[in-house]
Amino acid sequence: MAEHLQHFLNGNSKLLVGPIAIIICEDNIEIHSTLDHVCMLGFRTILAVSPEPVAKLNKTEGVYNLLFDTRHPHAHVNAVNAVNAAAPAGSWIYYGYNAEYLFFPFSETRRIAEMLAFNAEERRSAVLSYVIDLYAPDLSRFPNAVSLEEAMFDRIGYYALGRKDPDGKVMERQLDFHGGLRWRFEEFIPESRRRIDRIALFRSRESLKLLPDHRFSDEEYNTYACPWHNSLTAAVASFRVAKALVNNPGSRDEIPGFTWRNSCRFEWRAQQLMDLGLMEPGQWY
Incomplete structure (x- = not known):
């Protein structure tokens, strides 16, 4: 079962190895191709945040599907600021959408x-x-x-x-x-x-x-x-x-x-x- 974003950040900040990619999943369209793309670019930690668990997500090291209300008007603000606060200072972070x-x-x-x-x-x-x-x-x-x-x-x-x-x-x-x-x-x-x-x-x-x-x-x-x-x-x-x-x-x-x-x-x-x-x-x- 997918873990909530804030719960993950509270207990697993050591797993936030940069560069980090945050993918805000607003719907189910092209989630997998988006994750494949950031994997190909070389991001070491990829956080796919979504309201419900992503179906058929490949079990790839460094890729985490985390529950989060991405339909909130300021979802990008809340997600990015939470990761920024939890990541080691100086970590490079990318954020985008599916x-x-x-x-x-x-x-x-x-x-x-x-x-x-x-x-x-x-x-x-x-x-x-x-x-x-x-x-x-x-x-x-x-x-x-x-x-x-x-x-x-x-x-x-x-x-x-x-x-x-x-x-x-x-x-x-x-x-x-x-x-x-x-x-x-x-x-x-x-x-x-x-x-x-x-x-x-x-x-x-x-x-x-x-x-x-x-x-x-x-x-x-x-x-x-x-x-x-x-x-x-x-x-x-x-x-x-x-x-x-x-x-x-x-x-x-x-x-x-x-x-x-x-x-x-x-x-x-x-x-x-x-x-x-x-x-x-x-x-x-």
Whole structure:
């Protein structure tokens, strides 16, 4: 029987060996392929948190299915902050959802530990990631908008705006990024959820808090680069928005499909994302 997340963290924190991946399972779609992907990247501890036990989960060392209310509006905040508090200080943590797939520069040939070691040497404690919306080309064949074999995404339509603090002052080295389905179908997306930037990888630290808008309490974690040169960025290829748009009552009958003239086939290669400027290797990686 699956153990509850908090109970696991209270008694098994020694098992939290980094890098750690937290996969927040909101439904049953592509959970296994998501877990296989983070295993392939080289994460040493993988926490699959879900409201009910995941069916037919492979018994793989370092993979734990833990019970957690992932349908709570702030599920990501509660799960990530709980793991951050329990993990050894300085552990690298990734968080994402089922049917999301992390890519970083040259991730086909380099393991996650190599990339994170590079970031640590660059004195970076976080990796800015862009959430790139994936979608099936034909909703009549794929009504849940998910198809790994025929996945599509937008090749253009991404932009950034200067981020401002509560007093209206532009913040240093911070931008709000937009694009993808959140941009094309913004009338169905609350304004607070239209950004595509996420600090998906970060180093654990006492008193650090993830905020509901996917930013952190430490503003340096929210920057896209260090002060002296460009920093490496990553991408999260995600079916999450497409799934939501075909299921939410306000949008499901209004959207006949997601494909448009600027759609292209997703090749499941980091190089494709770099060629389109959707992530970059920094200056020396």
